[in-house]
Amino acid sequence: MPTPSAKQRILELRELIRYHNYRYYVLDDPEISDAEYDRLMEELRRLEEAHPELITPDSPTQTVGSSILETPFTPLPHPTRMYSLANAFSREDLADFEASIARMLGREGPFEYALEYKIDGLSINLVYEGGVLVRGLTRGDGVVGEEVTPNLLSIPDIPRKLPEPLDLEVRGEVYLPIETFLRLNAELEEAGEAPFKNPRNAAAGSLRQKDPKVSARRGLRGLFYGVGRHEGLAVRTQLELLGRLGELGFSVEPHHRRALGVEGVEEGYRAMLEHRRSLPFEADGVTVKLNDLSLWEELGYTAKTPRFAIAYKFPAEEKPTRVLRVVFQVGRTGRVTPVAELEPVLLDGSTVSRVTLHNESYVQELGLRVGDTVLVHKAGGVIPEVLRVLTEASRGEHPVEWPSHCPECGSGLVLSGKIHLCPNPLCPAKAFEAIRHFASRRAMDIQGLGEKLIEQLLEAGLVRDAADLYQLKKEDLVGLERMGERSAQNLLEQIEASKGRGLERLLYALGIPQVGESTARALARRFGHLDRILEASVEELDAVPDIAEATAQAIHQALAQPQMRRFVERLRAAGVNFEAKEKPQSRALEGLTFVLTGELSRPREEVARLLEAHGAKVAGSVSRKTHYVVAGPGAGSKLARAQELGVPVLDEEGLKALLQERVGVEAW
Known part of the structure; x- marks a missing residue:
């Protein structure tokens, strides 16, 4: 007969494993490492082997993965x-x-x-x-x-x-x-x-x-x-x-x-x-x-x-070590990140002495204090990560104290969601990364401005931020390492050409928190000019498709900073173009969501850009919020989903008719 303790432990393990299955398979957000999960499963398997009369068909040892719950997928x-x-x-x-x-x-x-x-x-x-x-x-x-x-x-x-x-x-x-x-x-x-x-x-x-x-x-x-x-x-x-x-x-x-x-x-x-x-x-x-x-x-x-x-x-290396102190580093966008300095520990073939703690809420969830003994491993076999605080070991006495001012420049930090930001665009910690990002291919695309050259420009005091790039002269550049007359001229031509990249790239280049390429394009399409974005309220920013209220607040807060306003004015004085290249043609389709499926006579990307140019949103999946599904030959699951939900389905001729009615015949 099984002892009460064995039976109770089996029930506890099943409940715990089902919970972690849900986190892993359904939410894609595991709370424990694979090694810890394997240990739980192995303990349950051995207990059930010892007490086969307690095995049930729904035990995690008898089932695969986790059941499909409510998801956007069929x-x-x-x-x-x-x-x-x-x-x-x-x-x-x-x-x-x-x-x-x-x-x-x-x-x-x-x-x-x-x-x-x-x-x-x-x-x-x-x-x-x-x-x-x-x-x-x-x-x-x-x-x-x-x-x-x-x-x-x-x-x-x-x-x-x-x-x-x-x-x-x-x-x-x-x-x-x-x-x-x-x-x-x-x-x-x-x-x-x-x-x-x-x-x-x-x-x-x-x-x-x-x-x-x-x-x-x-x-x-x-x-x-x-x-x-x-x-x-x-x-x-x-x-x-x-x-x-x-x-x-x-x-x-x-x-x-x-x-x-x-x-x-x-x-x-x-x-x-x-x-x-x-x-x-x-x-x-x-x-x-x-x-x-x-x-x-x-x-x-x-x-x-x-x-x-x-x-x-494979054996999972997880080792205990002690947190000596927590320091704070500043990234390109001004994001302040806590980093734990550890007693060095050999892990998966390399010595680990520092590990990022991501943000304040992460530290709070761990319950971490300076001096704590923690269990560390390498997430994905690559990135050092704190798994948990070993509460059974000696605990630290000092809580992690979050700074109120930037550790690099002293500016007061601002809170955006769960992250702390330094709002100063001239913060020394941000200068190199900010300039590198500003000049990158997907931003202002200044070819020839590589990392070593940026370092030289900063060390020589020729630039403090990206706006200073537009004040460079040939005599400033000639004489820098590997920079002759021709190279200097080529770089200046690239800097001049970058002035015309358009609002979409400029917004991304500014390094505004939570503004990636797609958000930058959405803002540019909606407002058409940087000045209109600078004047926009949080509510107007929030009305842009796919921009949540928290993102709208972060954008508004970043653009309202006096340092950012001065930076923008220096770009204006240098002749940087603030207008969108993909200007919205109309708002005739504003508020409508389309899904494209099957083969159309024009590439789907082209049709999507056309719809977006008139204010529509083009989504990748069908939901109850979809207004129209445009279906060509070969349409599959999206068409079936639309029919199931009662979403109107248009063929290509139907789309042309809708555009003619809403926008005008010249739209197609």
């Missing part, structure tokens, strides 16, 4: 079920795995295995009919997933059409490359938004965007390793299958290998662990699969996992 069943892998953490676990195979097959090993990196991404299922991709689903609970086909089509590793007319389900992982993850998090932090916790979290959040254009910009990639339904795909082994998927146009991770028995798996695992840090993606283990596919059918599945495969997890 839940659809998988043609064949998707499973998750059981975990191995040691050589003993591997030996038990091979022994169970031998027992079920009635013959002795060693067996031949295929080893592959276990990519830490988001599992997907691609359904092809006659060689054509008809839909793509997230794993969901293994039986039902979310249809995210438009978002998946933005990933270059996913073929829309196969070279052969096959009926297939292809399984793989969507992931965010580590370099892309680091860049995305830096952009989010500078914009005052919460960074993603790890590359898997970032991949899930990027794939499950309502607007496929956002997914496309995130730089997602895919790797593929398996099939569900696979009529006509004649392969005998897992390694043959990987080769066949490559022939069909799918990206396949190249470091797979053959292994014989537990000894061979252990040897391959050690080699792959050694190579792990050179991968462009995050891998959290090695998948160990019987290579002979005929044995898969013979062994079958449990309620949750295949009996022919297991995931041999």
